[in-house]
Structure formats: structure tokens, C-alpha cells
Amino acid sequence: xxxxxxxxxxxxxxxxxxxxxxxxxxxxxxxxxxxxxxxxxxxxxxxxxxxxxxxxxxxxxxxxxxxxxxxxxxxxxxxxxxxxxxxxxxxxxxxxxxxxxxxxxxxxxxxxxxxxxxxxxxxxx
Amino acid sequence: xxxxxxxxxxxxxxxxxxxxxxxxxxxxxxxxxxxxxxxxxxxxxxxxxxxxxxxxxxxxxxxxxxxxxxxxxxxxxxxxxxxxxxxxxxxxxxxxxxxxxxxxxxxxxxxxxxxxxxxxxxxxxxxxxxxxxxxxxxxxxxxxxxxxxxxxxxxxxxxxxxxxxxxxxxxxxxxxxxxxxxxxxxxxxxxxxxxxxxxxxxxxxxxxxxxxxxxxxxxxxxxxxxxxxxxxxxxxxxxxxxxxxxxxxxxxxxxxxxxxxxxxxxxxxxxxxxxxxxxxxxxxxxxxxxxxxxxxxxxxxxxxxxxxxxxxxxxxxxxxxxxxxxxxxxxxxxxxxxxxxxxx
Numbered sequence: 259x260x261x262x263x264x265x266x267x268x269x270x271x272x273x274x275x276x277x278x279x280x281x282x283x284x285x286x287x288x289x290x291x292x293x294x295x296x297x298x299x300x301x302x303x304x305x306x307x308x309x310x311x312x313x314x315x316x317x318x319x320x321x322x323x324x325x326x327x328x329x330x331x332x333x334x335x336x337x338x339x340x341x342x343x344x345x346x347x348x349x350x351x352x353x354x355x356x357x358x359x360x361x362x363x364x365x366x367x368x369x370x371x372x373x374x375x376x377x378x379x380x381x382x383x
Numbered sequence: 384x385x386x387x388x389x390x391x392x393x394x395x396x397x398x399x400x401x402x403x404x405x406x407x408x409x410x411x412x413x414x415x416x417x418x419x420x421x422x423x424x425x426x427x428x429x430x431x432x433x434x435x436x437x438x439x440x441x442x443x444x445x446x447x448x449x450x451x452x453x454x455x456x457x458x459x460x461x462x463x464x465x466x467x468x469x470x471x472x473x474x475x476x477x478x479x480x481x482x483x484x485x486x487x488x489x490x491x492x493x494x495x496x497x498x499x500x501x502x503x504x505x506x507x508x509x510x511x512x513x514x515x516x517x518x519x520x521x522x523x524x525x526x527x528x529x530x531x532x533x534x535x536x537x538x539x540x541x542x543x544x545x546x547x548x549x550x551x552x553x554x555x556x557x558x559x560x561x562x563x564x565x566x567x568x569x570x571x572x573x574x575x576x577x578x579x580x581x582x583x584x585x586x587x588x589x590x591x592x593x594x595x596x597x598x599x600x601x602x603x604x605x606x607x608x609x610x611x612x613x614x615x616x617x618x619x620x621x622x623x624x625x626x627x628x629x630x631x632x633x634x635x636x637x638x639x640x641x642x643x644x645x646x647x648x649x650x651x652x653x654x655x656x657x658x659x660x661x662x663x664x665x666x667x668x669x670x671x672x673x674x675x676x677x678x679x680x681x682x683x684x685x686x687x688x689x690x691x692x693x694x695x696x697x698x699x700x701x702x703x704x705x706x707x708x709x710x711x712x713x714x715x716x717x718x719x720x721x722x723x724x725x726x727x
Contacts, residue, residue: 294590
């Protein structure tokens with residue numbers, strides 16, 4: 259497991275890792291474990307605008323299709339294209355190889371961003 | 384764990400993908416003890432069995448079994464079952480979700496001189512499925528498992544446990560199903576795990592059971608068929624033997640045209656990884672022409688698959704499935720989606 263001290267989590271199970279005004283986002287290890295094998299991701303394209311708290315895509319496992327919500331506001335600068343053919347990276351490496359999007363011009367919105375311990379304490383509520 | 388027909392069952396032990404692929408390439412172990420087992424004994428047993436199911440079980444020799452549907456008077460499917468001819472009568476294996484309905488139905492249709500006994504609660508069922516399944520069971524069995532033909536069964540001792548050993552399954556693979564006393568199931572499970580693990584066998588939950596049976600084109604009662612569906616519409620006309628004599632639903636079935644069913648049960652292969660699910664609309668252009676009955680991801684195929692009912696006269700137009708508002712293109716394909724490679 260990587261060092262998660264720089265990761266912040268939403269109660270809708272996404273994570274965000276800030277790097278200045280850029281950020282990387284994905285879904286938590288807890289979320290991937292609950293979903294089971296990830297089969298398909300519906301993600302926005304480069305240039306799309308995300309708004310904190312709003313739906314930006316879908317993650318689908320055999321069990322269910324779940325909406326993805328933006329932890330922060332920003333513009334998509336990169337999409338993890340590897341996930342189109344190997345979405346199981348979200349299961350095997352949710353914080354590294356299984357990242358979903360990179361964002362530019364990032365700002366925080368109304369969404370509560372928690373550290374890992376606070377997130378895990380509330381994840382099953 | 385999920386609740387299924389009143390039983391707490393695991394959706395997966397590890398990963399649905401890993402469990403699915405283990406069954407296709409090596410072996411998987413299933414606990415199917417929720418299935419119902421009903422015994423018919425006595426001199427009326429054969430007449431009862433023949434009167435209940437649409438397939439012909441009269442000519443079955445001991446140790447042989449067939450897949451069959453139980454119909455109501457309107458030819459609607461009450462359940463789909465496996466009927467075993469056993470030494471002292473018949474063993475009918477029914478869906479857990481239909482057990483209460485089936486028992487009531489069977490008791491209402493007993494021929495004279497038939498003793499019916501519901502043995503479901505005292506009977507466990509473990510299945511080993513996959514290309515390594517026969518070898519795994521053989522390694523702990525006191526009978527010649529490999530000699531059993533498909534749909535053949537025999538009684539014998541497996542890992543010290545008395546079982547009915549049957550060459551049947553619900554995965555599209557070669558495999559063995561073991562019926563035993565419920566008390567003996569835990570040690571039998573442990574012995575099979577011990578024998579199978581070195582050969583790459585995994586325990587398999589309900590999730591992969593569903594993706595495996597769907598790839599193999601096997602119907603699921605309650606999704607693909609119910610009392611409003613006749614066997615011809617469901618593509619199960621091959622199990623209907625009108626020449627065998629009278630049985631429940633035969634009158635109605637004789638008036639139906641097997642070649643022109645009211646609805647057609649089709650397979651759909653998606654061009655993408657999205658997963659079609661039960662109840663989603665099937666589209667021809669913008670028009671809704673049917674509904675997905677079963678859907679899932681074909682782990683052996685790499686794309687989404689579904690079965691659906693469509694009108695019998697549906698023109699050969701491009702189809703799609705409405706997945707959360709997106710019309711995902713789908714190709715109509717023959718069932719099954721997956722057929723196991725023939726042994727060389």
C-alpha cells in the first residue's frame with residue numbers, strides 16, 4: 259500500500275491527490291473491495307469540466323454500476339486509457355495504476371475531503 | 384454474503400473473475416445445498432414423474448437423468464428441474480426459490496401409489512465443475528467417476544461420505560455434482576478442497592455461478608422463464624415430448640406451434656464491456672422491442688452478454704441495449720455464447 263498521507267477522500271468513496279493546482283483522482287481501496295471486479299469505466303474526455311460534488315462518470319462491476327462524483331472542481335487533463343482494456347487495475351492498484359483522471363486548474367468546492375482514517379471511520383455509515 | 388431463496392450465500396469467495404476463469408480452465412467447487420430434492424417412490428412413481436414433466440422420463444434407466452420443465456395447464460413453466468431415475472424411484476432436483484410451489488404442485492398431481500418425500504433440508508449438494516473436475520473427484524472417490532456418462536449418476540463413497548455422484552452441472556463445463564447427507568457436507572467440502580487446491584481449483588460463489596451459466600446459455604428460473612412463459616418461447620422445445628402420453632400442460636402445448644412461438648428468446652453480444660442487466664430495454668433503432676432477462680459480463684469472451692425476449696417477427700435490424708440512457712450496440716448471436724472446447 260502506498261503512503262496515503264497526501265490523499266483525501268470523499269464520503270462517496272473517491273480520492274484526490276493534489277499537486278499544486280493539478281490533481282489526480284480515483285476510487286478508494288474500500289470502494290473497489292466492495293464493488294468487486296471492475297469491468298467497465300465510463301469516464302469523461304480530456305477538456306471536460308468537473309464540478310466538485312457532481313457526477314462525472316460510472317464504475318461498473320459484476321455486482322452493480324455506481325456513479326462517480328467529483329471530489330474537486332477542475333478540467334480533465336488526462337484520462338487513464340489503460341483502464342479501457344484493463345479496468346482490473348482499479349482493483350489491484352486503486353491508488354497508483356488504477357487512477358482515473360488527472361485534473362488541471364483545481365479548486366475545492368463544497369465537498370468534505372477527509373484523511374484516510376476519518377474516511378474509513380465513516381465509510382460504512 | 385447475499386440472501387438467496389432464504390439462504391445466506393456468498394456472492395464470491397475471492398474474485399468473480401478469478402472464480403469464473405478457474406472453472407473454465409481448471410475447476411471450481413460450489414455449495415449448492417439450497418437446491419431442493421424431492422423423492423418419488425412406490426409403484427406410482429413413474430406415472431407421477433411422467434405426468435409432471437414435459438420431457439420423457441419413462442424410458443430412463445436407473446442412473447440416468449434428464450433436464451425437464453414442469454408446466455401448468457396453460458403450458459407456463461412452473462419450474463425447470465433435473466429428473467434422476469434412481470434404484471427405487473425418481474429424484475427430482477428443483478430450484479430453491481420454487482421449492483414450496485413445486486411441492487404443492489407435485490402433491491396435487493400424485494398418481495396413485497406414489498410416496499413423495501421432500502428431502503431438501505437433509506440433503507447437501509456440492510458441485511465440482513471444470514476440465515479438472517472429474518480427476519479431482521476421482522482422486523478421493525471409491526467409484527469410477529470417469530466412467531459416468533453425461534447426465535449419468537451412481538451411488539458411491541467420496542472421501543468417506545456416501546453420495547449420489549452425478550455427471551451434471553450448470554456451468555457449461557464437464558463436472559460432477561455430489562448429493563450427500565447435510566451433516567457430511569463440511570468434511571466432504573474440506574476433502575474436495577484439499578484434493579482440488581493443488582490443481583488450481585477455487586471455491587465459487589453465486590456471482591460466477593451466474594456468469595458461467597449465462598455464457599453457457601443455461602436459463603435461470605425467475606429471470607428467463609416463469610409461469611407466463613411456455614417452453615417453446617424459451618427455446619426449450621427440445622425438452623417437450625408430446626408423443627410420450629399425457630402430462631400437465633400437454634393439451635395446451637399441442638395447440639402451440641413450436642416453430643412460431645409467441646416470443647423469441649435470443650442471445651445478445653455487446654460490442655463493449657458495459658454490463659446489460661435484468662429489465663433493461665432492448666432497442667431496434669429508437670424503438671423498444673424487448674427486455675433483457677439475464678445479463679452479465681462474459682469473462683471468457685471479454686464483453687457484455689445478455690438474453691432477451693423479442694417479438695418472433697423482429698426484422699434483422701441492428702439492436703442495442705439501453706444501459707442507463709445509452710444505446711449500446713448489440714449483435715444477435717446464437718446460444719450458447721460459450722461452448723467448451725472438445726477434448727482432443
